[in-house]
Amino acid sequence: MAILVMSGLAATIALLLIVAARRLPGDKQAVVEQLNTLLPQIQCGRCDYPGCRPYAAAILAGEAQINQCPPGGEATIQAIATLLELPRLAPDRSFGIHDALTTAVINEKDCIGCARCLQECPVDAILGARFFTHTVITDECTGCELCIPSCPVDCIRMSMRGAGAPQNQS
Amino acid sequence: MPGYDLQPRRPSWGIRVAARKTRSTSHPIILAPPPREAIISLNQCSGSPAEPVVEPGEKVATGQPIAKPVFPGGVGIHASISGVVVAIEERLVFSASHSTEPCIIIRGDGSDKIWAEYQPIDDPLSLGAADIRQCIADAGIVGLGGALFPTAKKLSTEQTIHALILNGVECEPYISCDEVLLRYHANNVLRGAQILMKGAGTERCILAMETDMPEARVAVHEALEILNDDRINVSLVTAKYPSGGERQVLELVTRQEVSSGKLPADIGYLCQNVGTAAAVADFFATGRPVISRIITVTGYGVSRPVNIEARIGTPVAELISIAGGYQGTPGRLIAGGPMMGIALPNDSIPVGKANNCIIAVAPGELSDDQPELPCIRCSECLHACPARLLPQELLVACRSKNMEAFETLGLMDCIECGCCDYVCPSAIPLTSMFTLAKTRVREAQAEQQRAIHARQRFEARETRLAMLAEQREQELESQSAEGITTSKIDELMARASGQANTDPDVDPGTNPGTNPDTHPGQS
Structure with a gap:
């Protein structure tokens, strides 16, 4: 008798829980937020999504793998895998390789002031105006490299973070 | 004895190490002459370096402010000798990474002319707490135990302070600058303690001392009797390393622990080094900002180990020559104690407010690096x-x-x-x-x-x-x-x-x- 009561109780509770899980929507937005904080916020778009938050949303929607973030490297994969209780994956090198952090440097002698890189910077770290020389606010630069292809005169290059602004080459 | 806690506090942790202090405590403190050239690092206060307010070529007098803090609560730096600022440039200084830091270099004119605006403050105990803290900040006083935290900032805590703990527990072997300070200038330390109590708004002070400094205990006892301030108590701590750490001394004296991530002020205590208290008393008595500190120069690599009151920015080599010069085969030079100190790359490095000890180590004096073996748990x-x-x-x-x-x-x-x-x-x-x-x-x-x-x-x-x-x-x-x-x-x-x-x-x-x-x- 006791066994019947206990198993009946367990079955009822299990049923209730299943129904609750189906009916009540999980707070997806909160998980996206949480996932977003695990990403390095470089906003480089190398994961094929236009920024860290869209990538976080795509992971949760099952559209993207957790190993598409080259700047985050293995540490990010580990953190996401732990959060979502997914198996760890090896970094997918087709999206890029994990490397030391860099910042962009504009060679101000060559800059023609076209203002194209200003639009590309995801964190507004380039200061300048049309027909005026631009410069990178090093403290704000995440090193996403998105400004590099936009430059028509190839005057932007990446330098190691913390190395200080190198002298402009003449 | 009034105000004495005779039961020494014994830590359960720590290690017993040979103190080797007596060689340097047998002489009174030697007042070093001003160096020919003072190299004053702009990093004399925890946080970011100060900003120079003098230009190369400018004449400065002893005690004149030469740098101002860049963040609120920081303290400035004063010229330790009179002379001409010859350069503001990167120099090799005392640091773990053997890195260079921006320094102000003053070439002395030998006159040691004192800055005119340098006035004693009469009756400091009649001042308000905020005024005292302002004076302490103006005097460039930082934690002279080595942490270099601005004293005024530490005093201006919002927490209620039950007691001020004066840390005279000099647990690290060789170092004896606090011991000789207590031995020869106990009244200075106690007067400083009174001012610090006023600045922190507290009515109790515990002076923590080690059991192995009997002469200093006698001196403190005599000074206490003359001063007749029953707010100041003395507490004894068994000589064991590292009982002189801020959290450690607090735990031994108050039997309370500071939680991880908290500050002593959070449980109502403020810890100050005895050297800091003496610097406070000196400033109010003479108007002299922190331009010198007591440094132990010891080790079997010098012929006459001694405690020296040296100007900030004096090169180590000058201190070694006051201590009788090198003897025997030179070994290593260590800034700080043998447990936590840092090996110096050469002896032209200047001393700063954080330096309490220079050890010239003779070969075989301290254990050398041994090959690492696996952990045996x-x-x-x-x-x-x-x-x-x-x-x-x-x-x-x-x-x-x-x-x-x-x-x-x-x-x-x-x-x-x-x-x-x-x-x-x-x-x-x-x-x-x-x-x-x-x-x-x-x-x-x-x-x-x-x-x-x-x-x-x-x-x-x-x-x-x-x-x-x-x-x-x-x-x-x-x-x-x-x-x-x-x-x-x-x-x-x-x-x-x-x-x-x-x-x-x-x-x-x-x-x-x-x-x-x-x-x-x-x-």
Whole structure:
């Protein structure tokens, strides 16, 4: 008798829980937020999504793998895998390789002031105006490299973070 | 004896090491002559370096301010000799990484002319707490125990302070500058304590001393009788390393522990070094800011170990020559004690406010590096650890770079005292591994902060772009309401999207002048 009561109780509770899980929507937005904080916020778009938050949303929607973030490297994969209780994956090198952090440097002698890189910077770290020389606010630069292809005169290059602004080459 | 707690407090952790202090305590403090050239580092206060207020070529007098703090609560730096500022440049200074720091270099004129605005303050105890703190900050007083935390900032805590703890527990071997200070200038320390009590708004002071400094105890007792201040008590601590650490001395004296991540002020205590108290008393009595400090010059590598009151910026070599010069085969030079000190690359390095000891080590005097052996899990280290950590577990975490374990094991509470190294039978360099790991953790935290900042900027930009797009939409709508044909709208739309993609052929004249919010650099 006791066994019947206990198993009946367990079955009822299990049923209730299943129904609750189906009916009540999980707070997806909160998980996206949480996932977003695990990403390095470089906003480089190398994961094929236009920024860290869209990538976080795509992971949760099952559209993207957790190993598409080259700047985050293995540490990010580990953190996401732990959060979502997914198996760890090896970094997918087709999206890029994990490397030391860099910042962009504009060679101000060559800059023609076209203002194209200003639009590309995801964190507004380039200061300048049309027909005026631009410069990178090093403290704000995440090193996403998105400004590099936009430059028509190839005057932007990446330098190691913390190395200080190198002298402009003449 | 009144005001004496005769029962010494005995720590359960720590190690017993040969003190080797008596060689340097047998002479009174020697007042060093001003150096020919003072090299004063701008990093004389924890936080960022001070900003020079003098120019090369300018004449300065002893005690004149030469640098001002860059952040509120910091303290400035004063010229330690009179002469001419010859340069402000990077010089090799005392630091773990043997790095250079910006220094002000003053060439002495030999006159040691005192700055005119340097006045004693009569009756400091009649001043208010805020005035006292302001004076202490103006005098450039920082924690002279080695932490260099601005004393005034420490005093201006919002917590209620039950008692001021004066730390005279000089647990590290060789160092004796606090002991001789108490022995020869006990009344100065106690007068400083009175001023500090006033500044912190407390009515109790506990002077913590070690059991192995009997002469200093006698001197303090005599000074206390003359001063007749029953607010000041003396507490004794068994001589064991590292009972002189701020948290350690507090735990021994008050039997209360400071939780991880908290400050002593959070449990109502303020800890100050006795040297800091003496500097405070000196400033109020003479108007003299911190331009010198007592430094122990000892070790079997010098012929006459001694305590020297040296000007800030004096090169180590001059102090060694006051201590009778090198003797025998020279070994290493260590700044600080043998447990936590740092080897100096040469003897032209200047001393700063943090330097309490210079040891010229003769060969074989201190144990040399031994080959590292595997951990045998003897757990000697955990008995020695004054922060009650598990060094052998931390070692595993360091080797596997397990950042989460660092947090659960309390790596950041490691005080880098070196006890685990000392007791380790396998000679594992635990402390240096922990120091490195702590740097890693701080870097990771900085990276985390940077990521949050980047995310905020990214989100701000997204919001702005969305707002601009909406504005453009509304403009188009209003224009179409005025009867513009569909083809015109299409043209405008094309132009708008062309601007968004930065079409190279876009004429600057067609830039969205209609967007008054647009920043020139961020259109």
